[in-house]
Amino acid sequence: MWTCRAGFESHLFEELAWAGASPRMLGEVLVESETRPSEPPVFARTGIRVLTSLPSEQNLDPMAGALAERILDTLPKGMLVLQSFTPDSPEGNRLADEADALLEAVRARLPADRLLEETWRAREAGATLVELCVAPGVVMMGEVPAREALSLSPGGRQRMRRGADSPSRAAMKLEEALVNLPFEPGRGEVCVDLGAAPGGWTQRLVARGARVIAVDPAKLMPELAHHPRVEHVQESAFAYTPEEPVDWLCCDMAWRPLEVAQLLAKWGRRDWATHLVANIKLPMKDKNPLLLRVRHILTEEGGWQGLTMRQLYHDRDEVTVTAHRGQ
Ligand SMILES: C[S@@+](CC[C@H](N)C(=O)[O-])C[C@H]1O[C@@H](n2cnc3c(N)ncnc32)[C@H](O)[C@@H]1O
Known part of the structure; x- marks a missing residue:
């Protein structure tokens, strides 16, 4: 079972159908499929293999204990x-x-040494992520090995968290995007x-x-424009050429997705950056055919490797791509 952003169910459904995974709409923001596609679906926030599905009442409180007992069996x-979610x-x-009440009821029935509380350690600890989904009329319990979990x-x-001094929600x-990468931009690295x-x-x-080379014809907030490690190049990204290769290419340009993909592919072909994080805007109705083309341009024409493409929780009508060059 997969979850997605409200309004994106049909895009998720289409992706799963194209992958031959036999999807079925379960309700708002929930889509199930018979199999798990080899590529994680772009529009899925998370996915679990459902082990138990139980009917439930609107008021779950009096039933929480009984539901928890049945969930424990599987x-x-x-x-x-x-x-729980x-x-x-x-x-x-x-x-x-x-959902909180059910989580507590299951938790209370489990020995403490079965539970890993530091979720961030789940992957290295080889733990299994168990999610209790409390939806209208149904409670589902499912699992996914933390190492394979989308989130x-x-x-x-x-x-x-949005920092108090952050100029945008972007x-x-x-x-x-960086949470999901094994490395991140750091001290001494150069980012465009x-x-x-x-x-x-x-x-x-x-x-x-x-150190950041910020390319945008529009103005940067003054603290950044005058920051010693920021160079503002006030021109179009399509006209900009780096003086030497950089560590990270970051891109959040509000521009046509295919043209942005071509630009990122040019950076890849010319080995102008090692890592890529890019947000691709998708205002059009038919999103999946376009994403196929973006993927093709980035990998086949740009040579970007290890490509991930996901609609993240903070993405709206857009998806985020990460990739790297060579090695
Ligand atoms: C969503 S905003 C970026 C927000 C930014 N990442 C932040 O965190 O504040 C999109 C930006 O793309 C810029 N943009 C659009 N076309 C561009 C182009 N050809 N070259 C450079 N920037 C462009 C716009 O000026 C706008 O500032």
Whole structure:
């Protein structure tokens, strides 16, 4: 069972159908499929293999104990990270208290040494992520090995904090993308930030110790424009050429996706950057055919490797791509 952003069910369904995974709409923001495709679906926030599905009442409190007992019977073995979530829709979000109550009821029945509390360690510890999904009329319990999980956050809602001094909400997209990478831009590295204004991404890169070349015809917030590790190149990203190869190419340009993909492919072909994090805007109705073309341009024409393409929790009508060159 997969969860997605509200309104994106049909895109997720289409992807799963194209992958031959035999999808079925379960309800708002929930889609199930018979098999798991080899490529993680772009529009899925998270996915679990459902082990138990039980009907439930609107008021789950009196039933929580009985449901927990039945869930315990099918719980996977080994070290577990136990979480609950509700579908991210107005109707689903009203069940948040019920989801908490069920989580507590299951937790209380498990020996403490079965549960890994530090979720961030789940992958290295080889734990299994167990999610209790409390949806209107049904409770589902499912599992996914943490190493294969699309997200370690309940329901794939990886909330990043927006810094008080952040000039835009865009920075949270970069932070979320970096959470999922094994390495991140750091001290002494050089990042080019295409479409940088007003400076949310640039600010986060500078805070990590990197030097940033911010390319955008629009203005950066003054603190960044005068920062010793920021160079503002006030021109179009399509006209810009780096003086020497850089470590990170970051791109959040509000521009046509195929043209942005061609530009990123040019950077790849010319080995102008080692790592890529890019946000691709998708205002059009038919998103999947376009994403196939973007993927093709980046990998076949640009030579970018290890490509990931996901609609992250903080992405709206857009997806985030990560990739790297060579090695
Ligand atoms: C979503 S905003 C970027 C937000 C930024 N990442 C942040 O965190 O503050 C999109 C930016 O793309 C820029 N943009 C659009 N076309 C561009 C181009 N051809 N070259 C450079 N920047 C461009 C716009 O000026 C705008 O500032």
